[in-house]
Amino acid sequence: MIFTATQDTLPPVPPAQRLDAAPSGLAETVELTAAHLDSHAHTVAVFERVLDGLVRQAHRARHPLAEALSTALGHRYPEEETEANRLTPVDVVVASLLWRVAGYSLKPEYVRRERGHEECAQGGLELVIKARVREIGYALRSGTPQPFLLATPTWDTGALEAAELVERLVEYRRLGVRPGPADFGQALLRVRRDDPAAPAAAAAAERLGTSEGDRLAAWLGPDGEPGTPRRRVVMPDPGAHRAWSRTGAAVPQVAFLSGERPALRWEFPDAFQWLNRPHEGFTQCYHWAGGHAVRASVLPEDRDTQASWLLPGVTLAATVGDHGGAWMLPHLALLGGPAGTGLHSAIAAGLGGRYPDGRRPAVEALLVLAGRGELDAPLLGRELASMVTLGTVKPNRLADAARTAAAAGAYATVWAVLAEVLPALLPSVRGAGEVLAVAAECVERSGASGPAPAEVAAAAARTGSSRLVSEARRLTSALSGR
Structure with missing residues (x-):
């Protein structure tokens, strides 16, 4: 259905910082x-600046750096040797410089998940971070530190410009240095594939004549394509969250199996292999509690997959009543890669959060995508319609979230979303009148015009003066320009 409307005046979107x-x-x-x-x-x-700074300084003057770190931070490591899995990522590097970490715990075979969290998506991202910092620590312990890191991002989202990675590989070749497998693997995951300069960077990488150059060139082509998440509707186990004192709601829910990325099976370390396999995300975990921006920077160009992993937690906030769950959505909306069904579905579930503070992040994410011209309003509307039908999203909560987004200046955008939702609410779903009222206001404010959805027209033609009928008439009248 086609409507015309004035352009929204949206809040400015914070740009990525170099x-x-x-x-x-x-x-x-x-x-x-x-x-x-x-x-x-x-x-x-x-x-990232801390990691790269420590590596560069250790390459130039390891002993003065170790002395200065011992004076400033030695108190953090009271034991002679601590296992790496008991330390934060940066602590692993510092403790390696001070010989306060057990060398065996830095080896790749000791980078493993904690028992009980084998299916946690956030734990999978953290595993890549662990592999990279322990690789750095092992190189420092063995006296062969890299001159600098390959995976240091260009932007604060974690994205890395392909041309910049080519320049670093050129310098590695000149110095005769072999890249660390985890550091280079992380660099590939961060490369901006949609950069207009990417084809030229791929050609330059191929001319390097190294295996890493060939892998980068292939990654900028089909090898680096993100997997496509597969949408499905599932009936969750009502007791799935009992370990965290929460009982999951026994209603059908939208879920996604993340798509496979076959290239990850080739020459990527074991810690990266989890990212290749289909996963649905996992909510029985504490990993949501903090540090999400650093974890999200593992896949800064694949926000759709990350959002599909986040969806179970966002749905839990709508069906059970968590205050959290959706708080990561605005950050994911600012990342790169396709804004596909996974991201739109997570935003849809977030708009149905039980509490206003739980819905706010989803509203922010919607406004970010709209401000960047990346919001597919009909797609978001269809996902919302599906979740309303399933019972995941309640109409009154959706009305409140839509009203908040519209008040930020997104009247035309919100109407384009709600136009897809209304048929799922009519002829009569509890709370439909509230959604119709928001839709009517959006049409009036934006000057949208066009034929009313058949279900709205039918509701407007009914007798009576209920809110549903009166708001349907108001909406129909506004769309016709009366």
């Missing part, structure tokens, strides 16, 4: 490292 260079001096490196370890707000920019 990372500052790694700290160049010894004092600055130690100071930034200490500040990161003392902070609870671990941003991608600071985390």
Whole structure:
């Protein structure tokens, strides 16, 4: 169905910020490292600058760096040797420089999941981070630190420009340095494939004549295509969340199996293999509690897959009443890669959160996608209609979320979404009148015009003065320009 409307006046979308260079001096490196370890707000920019700064400084002057770190941070490692799995990622690198971490625990075969969290998507992303920092620590312990890291992102989302990675590989070849498998694997996952300069970067990578150059060139082609999540409707186990003192609602829910990425089976370390296999996400886990931006930076160009993994937790906030669940959506909306069905479905579930503070992140994500011209309003509407039919999203909660988004200036956008939802609410679903009222206001404010959906026209033609009927008449009248 086609409607015409005035253009929305949307809130500005925060642009991605380019990372500052790694700290160049010894004092600055130690100071930034200490500040990161003392902070609870671990941003991608600071985390990556700390890692790259420590590696660069260790390559230039390892012993002065170790002495300075011992003075500033030695108190954090009271034991002579601590296993790496008991340390935070940056602590692993610092403790390796101070010989306070058990060397065997840095080996790739010791990078494994915690028991009981084998299917947790956030744990899978964390596994890649662990593999990379332990690879760094092992190189430091063995006295062969890299001159710099390949996977340090260009942008604070975690994205890496392909041309920049080519330049780093050129320098590695000049120095005769072999890339770390985990660091290079992470670099590939971060490369911006939709960059207009990517084809030229692929050609330059192929001319390097190295295996890493060939892999980068292939990754910028079909090998690097993200998998397509497969949508399905599932009936969850009502007791699936009992371990966390929550009982899951026994209503059908939309879920996605993440798509396979066959290229990950070739030459990627074991810690990356989980990303290749189909997964539905897992809510019986504590990993949602913090540090999400750093974990999300593992796959900064595949937000659709990450959103499909997040969906069970977002649905839980709608069906059980968690206050959290959707809080990660605005960040995912700012990442790269296709904004597909997985992301739109997660936003749809978030708009149906039980509490206003649980719905707010989904509204923000909707506005971000709309501001970037990436929102597929009919798709979002269809996902909402499906979830309303299943019982995941309640109409009154959707009406409140839609009203909030519209008030931010997205009247035309919200109407385009609700136009797809209304047929699922009519002829009579509890709360349909509230949704019709928001739709009518959006049409009036945006000047949208066009034929009313058949279900709305039928409701408007009914006798009586109920809210559903009166709001259907109001909407029909507004669409016809009366």
